[in-house]
Amino acid sequence: MQVKLIAYTQGVKGQMPLDIVERCASVCYNSTPTTTHKIAKGCAKSGHMSVYEHVSFTFMIEDVSRALLAQLTRHRHAAYSVQSQRYCDMSNCRFVIPDSIENLKYADPYFLACLDEIRDTYVQLTEDFNVPKEDARAILPNATPTTLAFTVNARALVAISGQRLCNRAQKEIRELFQSIKKEVAVVCPEIAALMLPKCEQHEVPFCEESNCCGKHKRLTELVK
Ligand SMILES: Cc1cc2nc3c(=O)[nH]c(=O)nc-3n(C[C@H](O)[C@H](O)[C@H](O)COP(=O)(O)OP(=O)(O)OC[C@H]3O[C@@H](n4cnc5c(N)ncnc54)[C@H](O)[C@@H]3O)c2cc1C
Known part of the structure; x- marks a missing residue:
């Protein structure tokens, strides 16, 4: 699998993604954007994630299986351009073997x-x-490789990562999101830091999966 960040939202003066989130979020409070991104970080902490919809990332993803594609495209708040099996010849493809x-x-x-x-x-x-x-x-089987362009805003990226960085997600898609997180970390470490399995997206970690991996306690165990 190859994953490359090929584009991301920048301001007209070269501001980075979190600067844009800060600028947009400051409108809500008639406040001045801070250089420490206090407002953007505060919104994330309170779960007010809509301000993170103002910035997007585009990834080129190569050599992943069609099985992964079927899982990824279940996420509706993203744009996908996928190599066509109607037009592209698959005679020499290298299957993706788990x-x-x-x-x-x-x-x-x-x-x-x-x-x-x-x-x-x-x-x-x-x-x-x-x-x-x-x-x-x-x-052609689920192991058939594919290439796609994937564009997603930061709010959706954090939410999707919550599901796909979970230990219950299949290894291939988990590895995809680990790679995506690494790419995002290069340009925006603060947004990458929000990309956590959903059990770790709360102040106190807890698991909501019925088939828990055991890393964190289930909510019912925590509150009893
Ligand atoms: C470990 C794991 C196992 C899975 N197993 C299966 C399986 O066996 N079978 C299967 O079919 N799927 C399975 N899935 C896929 C899963 O059910 C979801 O389809 C997928 O994860 C997309 O997430 P989402 O529904 O939260 O939607 P997204 O499209 O990512 O949307 C994000 C959020 O937007 C809101 N939203 C989006 N569209 C609507 C809408 N039309 N109406 C109302 N609210 C909306 C919801 O709040 C949603 O949570 C699995 C996923 C995981 C992570």
């Missing part, structure tokens, strides 16, 4: 042989039988 399968000594060769067979059939359909790519793709 670590849990790659680490299997004996099952792995069987899995890889299945993928090779799938690829051969795809090539046969498109080249020998002239089946359009948009129909031949019916044989």
